[in-house]
Amino acid sequence: MGGWVAVAGLGPGAEGLVTPEVTAALDQATDVVGYIPYVARIAPRAGLTLHASDNRVELDRAQHALDLAAAGARVVIVSSGDPGVFAMASALFEALEVRRDRQDTDIRILPGITAMLAAAARAGAPLGHDFCAINLSDNLKPFAEVERRLRHAAQGGFAMAFYNPRSASRPHQFVEVLRILREECEPGRLVLFARAVSTPDETLTCVTLAEAEAEMADMRTVVIVGNQATRRVGRWVYTPRSVSA
């Protein structure tokens, strides 16, 4: 039948950041599957069925996509940003472990502009040296694990990007994150709050760690913490390429 599944990254929001590869897959698709706000970004057209589902049903959504493809559909699972960064690609492979009857499915993962790199570009180059990406959501890991990673990242001299820093269901966790960072880093360390980058709602706020407040982040924010050498030049924030610079 020629069914397939593509897991596509739509980037952070702007159409100019959607790759031609993703656009081509969407043009060929019979079905689009994804979280409600991401499916809302896809223009309806004849021959295309949009399947929007709620958050936290990633495995169901992935199995649904595999079933549609087995019946001959050309399915795009849409993620914001990059599908391989705290998004749907891992969920699809988790589903594939459970559904071994679907392991011959024609699957492609189509990369996208992930939020931290879009945010970094808007601010300058705060991730211009070694860095790490940490998902602060504790839906899928205990907070002790988050804390362990924060301390190793800080002690290792990495810049850090935090996804899902704060939500209504766990407003106090990011307070704890800032407390841990203040134990590990100097007060002048630069912290960037980048919200809804590349959309009309975009805001960028760069403060020192001493000035940072948990309320500066929400679920549409990526937070970037520089390394010890990260600094301002004019209106920009950047991390030098050299350790000794």
Next chain:
Amino acid sequence: MGGWVAVAGLGPGAEGLVTPEVTAALDQATDVVGYIPYVARIAPRAGLTLHASDNRVELDRAQHALDLAAAGARVVIVSSGDPGVFAMASALFEALEVRRDRQDTDIRILPGITAMLAAAARAGAPLGHDFCAINLSDNLKPFAEVERRLRHAAQGGFAMAFYNPRSASRPHQFVEVLRILREECEPGRLVLFARAVSTPDETLTCVTLAEAEAEMADMRTVVIVGNQATRRVGRWVYTPRSVSA
């Protein structure tokens, strides 16, 4: 005069991975500045001057771009991948620190698909949980710093992506990297060697840490080391979203 500088990420190689935003900037440019192989990816046209320069002259290149823009040129500095990840964006801001007379330059950083995310997508989703990116080139930092970061990344449970793992001028360093990883990680840890992703020369090799050999990497390779939970499903390699999975 309307001169400007855009630092643009061309992605890993395939045209389908160049964002429309970057394509539009190139269409408007009067000058393209960059490392020889990246400038070679830009189609010549009337009204566009291509300035190709050698490796390791990043600061000169950045200053040249600032000077051209000051004279009214519309300059695109091209990087492969994403310009903010071990590429030209930081070099431009370093140049701007030196050339304070150029700090009013109209600058934009245009993100691109960085090599580790293109490689991850081809292999599955090995960076589907917390991860870090480390530049193994020791041109700009001592190897002791690389070692310190490797150990913190491993002990923190991060997956890792290595840029510039190995070059002709320092063939033995990656041997050391593998030795350190073998001290920190179990022998069955999955290691992906992704070379020239999205180009006709693309190769992907996934082995265990016990099987990994330094010769599997060169300067066109991105190396991804999974975390403890990274595993295979069918022909894919992925890292589950949950720590306890």
